[in-house]
Amino acid sequence: MRKIVVFFLGFNLMIFAQNNKGDAELEWFEELSEITYEGDYMTAYLGFGQFLEKFPDSELAPRALFNQGYLLRELGRGQEAKRIFERIIEEEYNEYENYGGIMEQYTLYKNRSAKHLAEIFIEEENFVEALKYIKMFDNIYPYKHFCGNELEADAIYTDVMYAKTYHGLGKLDKAIKKLLPHLFYNGLASNNEVMELLSQYLPQLYSNDEVKQFLQEGIQNFKVKDKNYGTFQLLGVKIPVYTYQFYGEGEIEFVSDEGTKNAQAIDEIIKSHPIFEGYFNN
The missing domain is CATH 1.25.40.10 (Tetratricopeptide repeat domain)
Known part of the structure; x- marks a missing residue:
């Protein structure tokens, strides 16, 4: 990169x-x-x-x-x-x-x-x-820079550089945690390299069952801020999630018609994420 x-x-x-x-x-x-x-x-x-x-x-x-x-x-x-x-x-x-x-x-x-x-x-x-x-x-x-897109691209670049370095130093946990905030594409800058590195690093440190366990915990503890925004905590890292990040995948809201947390939608977006879907399809 x-x-x-x-x-x-x-x-x-x-x-x-x-x-x-x-x-x-x-x-x-x-x-x-x-x-x-x-x-x-x-x-x-x-x-x-x-x-x-x-x-x-x-x-x-x-x-x-x-x-x-x-x-x-x-x-x-x-x-x-x-x-x-x-x-x-x-x-x-x-x-x-x-x-x-x-x-x-x-x-x-x-x-x-x-x-x-x-x-x-x-x-x-x-x-x-x-x-x-x-x-x-x-x-x-x-x-x-004056542009939010460039600032976001630089933030991703910086965390990817940290992750590669920590990985090289044998600090896989720190490498993964540097990448997790960029887990979801936010429309400002590509997170493709983040996805590539996470797909390599996670299996090097965690078993399939361990990944599924902390994903389930993250889904269960998903914090809804409003119908379009929430936070997903994974390995101690708080990850912002916005519904606009799933544009084109049907209408998604984090609050159900009854005013409660839309657990089904949250479960679906996490388990269908390209990094995680393989853990639940096996």
Whole structure:
């Protein structure tokens, strides 16, 4: 689940032009961005290096350096990429510099660099170092965005990264609990990787009978807040459940016509969940 970002031109051109004597930097950066977009990663990587040699103090220098790290990863040169991302974290770059364009608000150099480093260390199965950088991008240099969809996607990404790391450290219980809040698709961001990991991790820690038992307990203790919202507690994790998450599966309400908890509907949505249906069909 790579959150790949490469800094293309994405820059306030008017401000840059006003603050600089010429447009040579801008034109060159734009050319290298286009080369990157076309997939010629080696040429782009070398070009950004030459750009940094000629314009080390350019306002575009942090973007060029980050792009080099990204390109090294794409070229399979993770060790060199690590050194660049570690350097970015040590630099005094403006984390909330205007990204430019409509997809992102801020450059978030350190947040994105820490994410790359965490991914690289997971690939290397160095889970202690991975956890260090996950905590860094989660707590010290958090993701910022104006859009709820992007914030939710980042929250899922973060918990998936925690889960993979805890799994690698042999802490299956913590891995599963990181994933459970995203058990139900909420319409904002895909939870496909959450589903894939849960389907792998649950059988590694629990027997079929154990899973069925804590599911039955969760169904029995389902807390109804209103006809369209409730909470499902599983392994000590409180999971929000909304009826809109089951749009297209018929009308579902958590409160029956008599004003009581609609136990049948709750039982059905839990037992028919793709992660759990197999436990009840055997």
